[in-house]
Each structure stands twice: as C-alpha cells, then as structure tokens.
Amino acid sequence: MVELVLTSLADQIGWTDSDVFECPAPTGLFLVSAPNDIAPNSMVEVDDGYLCWLAPGRCLAVTATPPAGFVSDVTQGSALFVVRVHAAELLAMGSALPASALGEGRCAQTLFAGVKTLLYRRAGLLHIHVDRPLAPYLRDWLRQAATSF
C-alpha cells in the first residue's frame, strides 16, 4: 500500500534558513470548548503542555493528548512561529497590542501583521499561532520586517 508522507509546516514554508524565527511542531494542538473555563487572556500549565484562553469557555490546548470537552484536533491546521530576534520591535510593527499584555502567563488573540493570531511569550520568546494557510504570508511578513533593523 502506498504510504502518504506528512509534509511538515517547516517543509511547506521553508523556515530553516531564517535567523528571525523558527517553526517548531507541537505534538498536539486542540481547540477545546469546556465549561471549566480558565481566566481571560491567561495561560495555564497542564501535565503535558499548556492551555491558552481564546474566548469564554474556549481555549487552545498545546498538549500531547486532547483534554476533556468538545475537542477539535487542529494540529495540522495551526502554524506556530517562535520569534528569535527583535521580538519587541516586530510586535510593535505588527500589532497595536501593548507589550505589557504579554507578560508571564498571559496570552492574547489579536491581529498581528493584519491577520488573526494568538500571541504569548514562553521562555522569554514571542510565540505566534496562525492558521496554517496564512503561514507563508506571515513568514514573508516576518522576513521583510526583520530587514528593517
């Protein structure tokens, strides 16, 4: 039987030559709607990852296994960019969000570079989730913006 080969996001958009960002592949990404809510715009650590608040009763689980509730697997549908350099400047170029909104344990679903994203800092690095079809656009935007420094 023919075996279908998985095309990773990194292969799709070719980020490996970038000094500006990297595109790690989380083990799992799940949209979760559940009555047990977390605080607005917060991130909560769980056993195998963390949860990012999206809306009342809804979060994105960056976990290996899906949490309980109404869960949709979007592992293949969401791209994650981790910005390596000039994060503060790139954030100011791409979004009207105050840097203070992305403190420790905070996240925000907002426009960045003109597209809907989920932003947060983790280990001091700016993380950006975007729909996978927009990943090539965001790659180009980040690459171009980084040439301004």
Add this chain to the structure above:
Amino acid sequence: MTGTRLGSGGRIDRGQVIPFRWGDTVLQGFAGDTLASALLANGVRVVGRSFKYHRPRGIFAAGVEEPNAIVDVRIGDRHDANARASLVTLQHGIVARPIAGWPSVTRDAFAALDLLQRFLPAGFYYKTFMRPSWSRYEANIRRMAGLGRASHQPDMRQFETRNIQIDVLVVGAGPAGLAAARAAAASGRSVMLVDENPDFGGSLLWQDGTIDDRPAADWAAATTAELAAQGVTLLPATTAFGYYDHNTLGLMERRATAAPGWALDRLWCVTAGKVVLATGSLERPLVFPHNDRPGVMSAAAVLRYLRQYAVLVGRSVVITTNNDSAYATAAALRLAGAEVAVADVRTAPGQAAKDATALGVSVIPGSVVTDTGGRLGVRWADIGPADATSKKAATRRVSCSIVACSGGWTPVVHLFSQSGGKLRWDAAASAFLPGIGRQDHQLSGGMNGVTSLAECLASGHRAGIAASGATMLAAPRAEPAAVETPLQPFWFVRIPGARQWLDLQNDVTVKDVGLAARENFQSVEHLKRYTTLGMATDQGKTSNVNGIAVMAELTGRGIAETGTTTFRPPYAPVSLGGLAGSRHGLLYSPRRELPAHGEHLALGADMREYGGWMRPACYPRLDETTAAAIRREASAVRADAGLFDGSSLGKIEVCGPDAAAFLNLMYYNNVENLKPGRLRYVLLLREAGTVYDDGVIARLAADRYLLSPSSSHTAGVLAMLEQWRQTEYPAMHVAFHDVTAAWATFVVCGPRVRDIMASLAAEIDLSDAALPHMALADGHVLGVPARIARVSFTGERSYEVSVPAGYGPALWRHLLAQGPTPYGIESLSVLRAEKGYILIGTDTDGLTMPADLDMSGPLRAKKVDFVGRRSLTTPDGVRADRRQFVGLLPQDPNFVPPVGTHAVDASRKSLGWITTSAYSPTVGRSIALAMISGGRARIGDVVELFDRGRVSQAKVCAPVFHDPAGEKLHG
C-alpha cells in the same frame, strides 16, 4: 538685491558645503539648511507658478504653512512630487525642480492666463466646464495647473509602521512643549515628544529670549539632552497629522536614515494616556493689493531665515503689520544692515515702534502697503493710509525687494479640532481658540492663545504636570513680556477692484470671496467649496482666518457668527506609502495558501485570489489559452474524471446537546431531522430573508455537526452563529470550532471516479448502499485518518476526500497519479453552470430570497422559526415581478454574453441581468444564468440582451442545461 548669506550667525554648519540641483542649475547650501533657505541664500526668487493664473510665486514662509514653494524633489530612490521646500532638509544628492511653468518657471507661456483673470472668477470651472462633462476637460486643466506628477512606476521601498502606547505624548517641541515634556518626564512616566522640525526648540531657535538665565536656544538644547537622558522618546522631523478617538494619534516620521530598501517615512500609531498639545501658532498674512509677488513674505519667516539660516532675504525691506511681533523682524533686519520701513495700520503703535525707530527703522503709523510692483518679484511698494478706499489716496512709493507682512497669529488648533474639540472665536486674540475639548488632553502655549515666552513656558509646565502628575519641579523662567500694543484687526485694503490674495496656493482673492457672498455661498462650508479657499495641500494654514473674516465683513456678520470649517486629518500631507505600511507588493493583502499549493504551482496552475485564498483558476498547458484550458478540463470531468482542490471550503464543527435545535433555528432548511452520516444542502438567510450563504451540513453524531460554508463566508458564518448564540440563545449549550485549516479536501469526480477511489485502499465502505449520494463516513485512507463525503458541485458522481492538512500534498500527488484531469475554479464554474448550481454572491445579490431561486419548499415544510422567516412572506417577498433565477440560451450559440449584460423589454427597460455565462463544451453552445423579473413565467420567451450598445437575443429556459434528471450523480 535679493537674498544673500551672511558671513556669520545662524544654525548652519559652514564647514559642510552641500551642492544641490535646482532645475538645470547647481547651487550650494550648508548642512542645517532647508531647501527653501538654500534657495533664498542663492538669490532664487521664483520657485513656482500659481495654480490658476500662473502668476510667479516665491517662498513665503519657513515651515509647514508654506503655500508657494511646492517642488519636485528626488533624493536617491526617493521621489516626492509635491514637497514643501521649507520642510526639505538639504542633503547631498538633492535634485529639485519647480513643478509648474512651461518652458520654465520664470518664462511660463501659461502666464497669459492672467490677462484673462477678469473672465476666470471663483466658480469658473463649475459654471464653464459642465458640458458635456468635467472629465472631458479635467486632464488638460490638471496639466496646466502644474501639480506635481507622481511616478507611474511601482515604489519598491518598504514602509515601516510602529505601534506604541505611551503615558504622555507631547506634540510640539517649542517652549511650551519642551516645558511640558520636562515636567512630565520628572514623573517617571513614559513620555514621547514629537516635532515636525528636525531640531527641537521651535521659535526658541530664532527668536530672542533667555530661559533660566541662558539664551533660549541653549536652554532648548540642554533640555532636549536632559529628556534624552531620562529616556523620553524623542521624534524630531515628525508630523502629528491626525488625532483620532481614544487619544490615538498618527505620526509620520521623516527619518534621516533607514535600512537598505526601507523608506525614510515611518508611520507611528500612538495611543496615549494623556496628550499635551503644544502646537504653537502660525503667522497669518496681512492682505493687501498684489500681495502674491515673489518677495512678499511672512515677517516671522524673514526673521527665521535670518536667525536660523543666516539668510538676509533682502537689503531693502518694507514691513506691513497690525501687531507688535513684526517689530522683532524689523529690528533684526536693521541690525543685519538692511533698510527697513514699517507700515503699521495702528495709528499709535507704541513702544515696539519707538524701539525700532531708535534703530533707524522708518515707522509709518496708520498705513498699509496699498500696492506692489515688479515682474518676477517685488521691486517697489506703495505705502498709503490704512483706510484708503482709492488708488488715488496719498501714497509713498518705496523701492524694495521684500515686503514682509504680519496680520497676527493663528493658533494651530487643527489637532484639537480633529479630536472633536470645539473652537471659539476670541476677539481679543483675534483668533479661533480651543473651546470645549472631548478627549483627555492638556493645551498649552501658542495654540491656546498664549503669546509671551514666559507664559508659554509656564503653561507648558502646568500641562506637563497635569498630564503626568509630576510634582516637585520648578518651572523654567523667562523674563516677563514687555507690554504690547494690542493687535488691530485688519483684513484687507478697501480699494475697489484691487487684486488681493487670500489663498496663495489656490489663487483665491478677496474679490472671489465677494462673488461668493453675492451669490449667497455665505456659509463657510459653501465658501470653501465654491472658491476652493483652504482646499489646497496647505489646508488654508495662512488663508482660512483671513478668508472667513473677509466673508464676515462683506456679509455684515461677526466672525464668530460666520464660523469656521472643520479640521480633518491629515494636518500636513503625508506619503501614501507611509500610510499603507507593509501592505503593498506581495504583502498587499494576506492570502491563504492551500495545503497542496506547491503541487499546483508545479502543474503550472494559473493561481488567482478567490475570497482571500490563492486557488488554481485552471491548469493551462504550454501554449494553451485560458479559455481552451477551461474547456479541456470541463470536458475531461464529464468524459473521464477530474480532480479538484476543495480545501478552502469551510469546515465548522458544531457540538453540544442543543446543536441540532440551535442550527434548526439558524438555517432555512430543517437540519434537526438529518440522520447521522447524512448531508443536506442548506441556505443561511439574513434577518431580511435574503440569502447570505449556502453550503452543506453533515450530521456526524446526535450532538455533532459539520458545516461547510462557502470558502469566502466561513468567518462570516462563524461570526453569525456566535452572535446569535451569545445574544439570542445564551441558554443553549452549543459551541463552534472553525477547523477549515486543519484539513486538506480533494474532490474526485466523473465517470471513472470509482477506479480512482479504489486506489485509496479506504477502510471505509464506498458502496452506494453504505455511502450514497449526500452521505459521509469517517475512517482511514492509505493509512491516515480521513473523511469521505458524497456531494457534488459538478453534477457528476463525486467524492470529497479530506485528510489532515499535512497529508494534503501527498494525497494530491497520489490521486493525480491515478490519471484524473486537475481542474480549477473557472472550469468548475462552467460545470456548475451547466447544472444550474448557484454560486452565492455571483448568482445572488443582497436582495435574493430563497423563492427567487425556486427553493421555497423548506418554508412550507419547516415548522419552527428560523432567521429571516418572517421577511419571506412580506408583500415585497412575494411580489410576482421579483427577479428569479433562470437560464438563457443565446440565439447565437457561439456568442457568450458577458456577465452583467441586461435583459431588456421592448421599451429597453431592464428585466434583470446575466449572473454567469460560459461556453459549455458539454452542451456545445453558449449558456447563461440570469436573474430576470418574473423569470419563471417567461420560460420559452425570447428576450433582448443589451450590453454596452451591443444587442442580441436569448431564449429564457430552466437553469439546468445538462443531465436535468441528475442521473450522473449516481452513474
């Protein structure tokens, strides 16, 4: 004698000579010059031509208010077709030229228009160029007017945008702004200080005064250094051009340097906790006959050119004024060796006049300049009584090269007004001052009517403290102002017929305002539009108050009663590229790519944008036209098999115990009785009963559905569902997840589709019994999780195969290897048109109801309410003449009438229009879909088609041209 550079003085660096080109001539200036100061220093008098009469014009001002020196400037790859010479910092490589005048600015053939001025009054264009249409004349008039010409080449530079949140934003870095920033910085809050000039200090750089026992310019430099050390964000050469809601301001920075490929212009979007407006004031002209000649300048500008740039603009100067401030110019000029006469409209000018007289200035009280002469610049000025009503009044002719004028000061209230603040006329200040504000700001300095240096510093200090909460800081001190003789309002010389300019850039005269008054365009809004007063790129900075005052006098009203127009952004012209930011070129609009984007490119697909997605329109072969490719692909689907990338089709998962009930309240069709594993075609209506979207709903389980809206409506449908759940049905337990991006979906269809599906080794029963048309099943294909749906948009037996997006490229390659013909959106459009399948937004518009599409069954059958239901039975919803969806067969089978072609009745009244048209390779002729008034009753009729003068005929028919029984869906 015209302008010369003095041997000493000024804030220029004589050690750095900067050559530059002005037209065909190479001139020299110094670092620290502006283009305007360098031109004056080189004796250049004529820098442009007036907009309407092509009269010669010279530099009038020294800042953003300059109305005449609009020039074309190139520096490297930067080109500004309408640069203000007074704002262009002189630098190496500048190539500047006038934008008007043919063959040259000094010998302009169009100057003959001035001889016809009697026949070219205000409103001339509106009255004369009405027939056949303005567009017939516009191009030539624009060319003659001599506006700058933008390049037709794309601007390849990148433009940066910065967003920033700041506690205190101080706009203006003159004495009040510096004092405000200094006070605010002491609070420890974040502070940003911006000024449109390259150096902070404003008038401190060229006016007399001491602050804290230091020369004012030194204090400005020291304060700026202190602010930098305190971490204040300093943005020189930055124009605050717009003040919007929530204390959000737009700033355009003109950087000195930028990274390669990046423009110098940088847009800042600032959201400030508090704003301090310290925008100062601008000197307005005193209006007198022939006040537009090169050499007529603002008195303050003459002083600034002298003090800041060491340019003596003329050795023989007449100053005409109605206030004390011009005496500072008179004294400075005299000390620089110029001959100076002052015509002061006040009969008792006071101490300032006495001081000037002591320096050798000739002061003539109660007088004004009543005329000027000179072909390409002032050569003489007549000084006569301020109340002169005739040219025969006793005058004294003075030989001079410069007439400097001062009609008082106009506070720069533009940003305050933009923020929603109301203005009030202050008769004592003879100016519009800020009245009631609407946003969280502090006002200080000249823009708030303050005139003396000491008061400016004090008001700035108070504003800074109020904005930041700072304490324990002493205010900067300056000597109290000398007692001034009050300004005497003087708006124009009352000599009948004399040409006196109000708006130098748009050539608007006192006579034009008089005509507007006589023709009853007396409201300031009418005055502005009828005469174009203040509508040029200088936004009337030097002309508005004078124009309003003239209108007030001519109509016997007060200025307060006459009012002022509304100030709108931008305060000064800003580059469009700067506003666009990164949104140009490849990043113009965020575009989504399909999972198999690379595979489509490898096949040579003609990729186009559809609803934000880059999708293949078709896959033309080498030397194949688009039309030929579409026919080939459509034929292959009907005869063999086709492969289509449908990954952009929306996928919204709906889950919850109330999912079925909620969706039934939303959709036109009944979805509650849908069995798990089955699909249903559905319409979603607006509250007005019109069709918003169509799509397919699949029931996955008792409490779980999968919606498939059209590609470009997915976000809108999701928002609509959320809105209704949150506002109308908050008690219902249902949630929505947009999972469109998570899946790659490919459609395989056509007579040979079963063979291709067999290659998938699907762990799903694909038999018709297990998976009939409009059914869905989950399982695995080729070892990966998959979902297969039987649904068709071509009329052929079709399978939609969905796998996680990352497997999309591999699945596409596998399916393609089985031999189907890949087909794109345009080919699909032909196939669905042959079947009469509607495309929302193409075959429908914002007025289309389900019955218009012959889909009224659900309305009769459905028992529960749903969005839009009540609107469907209104009188308008059941009109017999509503436009209905029908087919058309053009009489000429080879003619494809364009989309938008109207069907007309015998009186050429439109019956409706064609929404889709194509040449159908299956039917072997042209076909069309249309929305025609009472269309279904016209089936069998022949209607006339009309498109841009071309007339043809077509027969109205049912909107299904192929396989009307739908047998191929199961074939």
